[in-house]
Amino acid sequence: MLLMLHYFDLKRPAKLGLSIDEQKSRWFKEFLKSFLVVFLVYFCMYLIRNNLSAAQPLLVKQGISTTALGWIGYGFSLAYGIGKTVLGYVVDGKNTKRFMSFLLILAAIMTLIIGVALLMNQAPVGLILVLWSLNGIFQSPGGSASLSTISRWTTTTTRGRYIGIWNISHEFGGAVAGVIALWGANHLFSGNVGGMFIFPAVIGLIVGFWGLFFGADDPQELGWDSSEVIFGENVSKADKSAAKMSKWDIFKTFVMKSPWVWLLCIANVFVYVVRIGIVNWAPLYTVQQLHFTVAQGANTLLLFQLGGIIGSVVWGWFSDLLKGRRAVVSIICLALTAFVVLGYRYGTTPMMINTSLFFLGMLIYGPQLLIGVSVISFVPKNALNVSDGLTGTFAYIFGDLMAQVGFAAIADPKANGLSMLGMNLHGWNDTFIVFYLAVILSIIVLAIIAIGEEKRIRQQLSINK
Numbered sequence: 001m002l003l004m005l006h007y008f009d010l011k012r013p014a015k016l017g018l019s020i021d022e023q024k025s026r027w028f029k030e031f032l033k034s035f036l037v038v039f040l041v042y043f044c045m046y047l048i049r050n051n052l053s054a055a056q057p058l059l060v061k062q063g064i065s066t067t068a069l070g071w072i073g074y075g076f077s078l079a080y081g082i083g084k085t086v087l088g089y090v091v092d093g094k095n096t097k098r099f100m101s102f103l104l105i106l107a108a109i110m111t112l113i114i115g116v117a118l119l120m121n122q123a124p125v126g127l128i129l130v131l132w133s134l135n136g137i138f139q140s141p142g143g144s145a146s147l148s149t150i151s152r153w154t155t156t157t158t159r160g161r162y163i164g165i166w167n168i169s170h171e172f173g174g175a176v177a178g179v180i181a182l183w184g185a186n187h188l189f190s191g192n193v194g195g196m197f198i199f200p201a202v203i204g205l206i207v208g209f210w211g212l213f214f215g216a217d218d219p220q221e222l223g224w225d226s227s228e229v230i231f232g233e234n235v236s237k238a239d240k241s242a243a244k245m246s247k248w249d250i251f252k253t254f255v256m257k258s259p260w261v262w263l264l265c266i267a268n269v270f271v272y273v274v275r276i277g278i279v280n281w282a283p284l285y286t287v288q289q290l291h292f293t294v295a296q297g298a299n300t301l302l303l304f305q306l307g308g309i310i311g312s313v314v315w316g317w318f319s320d321l322l323k324g325r326r327a328v329v330s331i332i333c334l335a336l337t338a339f340v341v342l343g344y345r346y347g348t349t350p351m352m353i354n355t356s357l358f359f360l361g362m363l364i365y366g367p368q369l370l371i372g373v374s375v376i377s378f379v380p381k382n383a384l385n386v387s388d389g390l391t392g393t394f395a396y397i398f399g400d401l402m403a404q405v406g407f408a409a410i411a412d413p414k415a416n417g418l419s420m421l422g423m424n425l426h427g428w429n430d431t432f433i434v435f436y437l438a439v440i441l442s443i444i445v446l447a448i449i450a451i452g453e454e455k456r457i458r459q460q461l462s463i464n465k
């Protein structure tokens with residue numbers, strides 16, 4: 001067990017003595033190896049996450065109730081939200097590229113067991129709930145670990161664009177998960193629903209084992225200098241201080257006592273309400289309120305996700321142009337969201353709704369991405385996983401509650417609505433009150449964060465001079 005734990009340690013071999021120019025010339029090739037690992041590993045995590053949604057109609061035919069499926073999905077979300085902070089703390093200071101590859105293997109094994117059990121008609125709901133929740137725990141640090149590896153290879157003024165490109169991994173993975181799962185079931189398992197779990201799990205196992213051995217977690221693992229030295233950027237005060245502190249002291253000092261981390265957690269809750277409030281309910285809203293066909297309702301998600309893919313790259317790159325002012329760019333996105341949501345609110349045709357959803361996806365994935373990037377600037381690299389994980393925990397526990405349970409209570413015509421701020425909200429039209437409230441509150445919190453970012457950026461620029 002001790003040898004296993006050491007396997008994930010960050011290795012710091014003796015420096016090779018390469019010149020800075022030579023390191024720069026070789027940097028992109030070596031960075032690309034690590035980038036491909038975190039991109040494909042996170043892509044595969046979505047293959048064994050969103051396959052459940054695609055498998056639900058077949059699972060219902062096998063006798064699993066909709067309520068049971070709801071509990072299975074909630075089990076994943078709850079475990080995922082808690083695991084983001086708990087496992088994030090464990091992963092910090094380790095070889096995060098290697099650690100997330102190992103966790104993908106564990107998550108794939110849980111999914112594989114579910115598939116085999118379904119194939120043998122020996123899959124009680126309790127077993128699926130436990131295994132799917134474990135899947136959620138193992139996947140939970142994946143996003144934070146990816147950010148950690150990318151941040152070790154890049155600098156303040158370049159990481160936004162690379163993280164933006166990496167963000168495509170889960171957009172694309174989520175979009176094709178159902179197609180891949182169904183293809184595997186139909187072509188390899190005679191249409192049995194178990195194949196929708198086994199086939200993507202096998203893909204995850206292959207990529208996970210490959211990721212253990214391909215690429216380095218940071219330049220120093222190759223005997224090079226740090227990315228800051230290679231590209232002439234000063235090491236942050238936080239990283240200098242953390243180098244002399246224990247893991248627990250780093251957590252207490254830079255996470256628990258940091259007002260910026262807690263503000264980013266709060267901002268992420270409001271952003272999550274907007275994002276999940278749209279992506280979860282757009283198909284049902286358009287079918288019930290606008291009388292779209294089921295197929296037209298399903299298409300709304302494709303346009304939203306496509307906008308998200310483009311927005312992730314554009315806003316990440318734009319925040320780099322502004323020297324790392326992530327909160328300012330997030331505020332711009334949210335202000336535009338408040339305007340574009342009018343097209344979604346008052347649109348009546350599929351063209352109007354889908355156009356609005358495309359731009360909403362492009363805009364809301366700006367702050368969704370940049371909150372995670374902003375965390376990097378306020379904490380040392382050895383506290384990035386737990387800090388980003390904490391923002392995710394807040395989003396999944398509190399944002400998910402409002403976006404799913406709260407919106408359901410408001411929109412359900414058979415329910416009594418939801419009392420909030422002295423108002424009784426009831427009906428689809430009233431869900432937009434929550435949208436605007438979340439947008440306004442997130443802008444206010446991000447404006448405070450922008451002040452902290454500005455102070456840090458100006459301090460860094462004065463040091464670099």
